[in-house]
Amino acid sequence: xxxxxxxxxxxxxxxxxxxxxxxxxxxxxxxxxxxxxxxxxxxxxxxxxxxxxxxxxxxxxxxxxxxxxxxxxxxxxxxxxxxxxxxxxxxxxxxxxxxxxxxxxxxxxxxxxxxxxxxxxxxxxxxxxxxxxxxxxxxxxxxxxxxxxxxxxxxxxxxxxxxxxxxxxxxxxxxxxxxxxxxxxxxxxxxxxxxxxxxxxxxxxxxxxxxxxxxxxxxxxxxxxxxxxxxxxxxxxxxxxxxxxxxxxxxxxxxxxxxxxxxxxxxxxxxxxxxxxxxxxxxxxxxxxxxxxxxxxxxxxxxxxxxxxxxxx
Numbered sequence: 001x002x003x004x005x006x007x008x009x010x011x012x013x014x015x016x017x018x019x020x021x022x023x024x025x026x027x028x029x030x031x032x033x034x035x036x037x038x039x040x041x042x043x044x045x046x047x048x049x050x051x052x053x054x055x056x057x058x059x060x061x062x063x064x065x066x067x068x069x070x071x072x073x074x075x076x077x078x079x080x081x082x083x084x085x086x087x088x089x090x091x092x093x094x095x096x097x098x099x100x101x102x103x104x105x106x107x108x109x110x111x112x113x114x115x116x117x118x119x120x121x122x123x124x125x126x127x128x129x130x131x132x133x134x135x136x137x138x139x140x141x142x143x144x145x146x147x148x149x150x151x152x153x154x155x156x157x158x159x160x161x162x163x164x165x166x167x168x169x170x171x172x173x174x175x176x177x178x179x180x181x182x183x184x185x186x187x188x189x190x191x192x193x194x195x196x197x198x199x200x201x202x203x204x205x206x207x208x209x210x211x212x213x214x215x216x217x218x219x220x221x222x223x224x225x226x227x228x229x230x231x232x233x234x235x236x237x238x239x240x241x242x243x244x245x246x247x248x249x250x251x252x253x254x255x256x257x258x259x260x261x262x263x264x265x266x267x268x269x270x271x272x273x274x275x276x277x278x279x280x281x282x283x284x285x286x287x288x289x290x291x292x293x294x295x296x297x298x299x300x301x302x303x304x305x306x307x308x309x310x311x312x313x
Contacts, residue, residue, distance in 0.1 A: 005303050006052040008045070008078070010070035013275045016091065017057040019292035024300065029054075033070055041066070043073040050082040055126070055299050060094030060113070061274040062253065068094060068113065072120045079121030087124040087302060088117055091273035091291060092249045096131035099138075114138035126298055128273055128291060129220050129248040144308045146298055148248040148271050151289045153183055155269055156216065156246070163213040165189050165240075167206075169231045177218045189215065191231040211239030221249035222268070225256035229263040236264045249273050250286070257283045 008029045009017035021028050030046040056078070058071040071088060078086050098109035110132075117125065118141055125139060128146045136143040164186040168177035170193050181188045189208025215235050222228050222245065232243045243264055250270035252260075260268055260283055269287045270276065276288045294311070301308050 006054045009057045012067040023296035054083045057089040059092035064094040075120040099132040111138045161214045165215045206238045214242040217245040223251040225259040
């Protein structure tokens with residue numbers, strides 16, 4: 001058990017926090033997170049954390065605004081209780097897609113969330129697979145950016161695919177797909193798509209040879225699953241033998257589960273940065289791999305002031 005560490009969690013993803021707690025051999029700090037009748041959140045830390053190195057495990061997934069507010073209040077409570085250092089462990093960083101001005105008179109929401117976390121008293125952020133890596137620069141505090149790639153790669157390697165092709169569902173994900181393909185000694189393909197509006201996309205055609213091969217569509221997140229299922233159909237139409245998908249963050253909002261269930265996808269490999277228990281009950285294609293060992297090791301190294309980047313060498 002590392003010395004001086006305190007682990008806390010809100011209501012966003014308690015099962016993941018429990019797994020991290022078990023890996024580190026550190027019990028979760030007794031914390032009360034409740035609501036008044038009008039919906040206001042009330043937080044209380046029920047243990048002494050003065051001088052402690054505190055890690056708050058709270059992804060900002062659905063309900064996004066509620067989970068962000070819980071995180072901010074937890075951090076403020078810890079600051080006022082004299083914690084030595086507060087690290088916000090945010091496996092999934094909400095608002096990450098709003099990282100720039102794509103239209104006139106719109107906010108840069110991911111920057112605003114970064115400012116709120118810093119103003120609340122966060123000393124450090126630990127996160128996994130940001131939608132845009134430059135979001136690290138929105139913080140004026142240290143950010144440890146982890147990658148779920150080792151977790152997904154371990155599962156894919158155990159499946160022992162033959163003639164494997166890693167597919168990027170759009171041009172923006174090519175670098176990620178190429179890195180995966182290199183680690184798996186696999187080929188690379190790209191689905192050319194044109195996005196017509198938010199959460200609506202139209203697949204155009206497949207660039208690369210997928211005929212008679214097993215393919216895995218790789219993305220950082222799957223939200224409504226429109227892009228993924230359309231890409232899967234395009235790959236199948238191009239002669240792919242088996243079609244799977246893999247992502248770090250399974251947002252799976254709106255019609256996502258229905259689309260996956262009705263699609264040609266055999267499996268969707270995801271991590272538990274977002275809680276998956278309810279979704280697994282209605283979608284048998286989900287194969288959930290836990291990031292808890294990765295987070296646990298990163299927390300241990302941050303506490304010991306040793307290298308986190310060497311986890312990915």
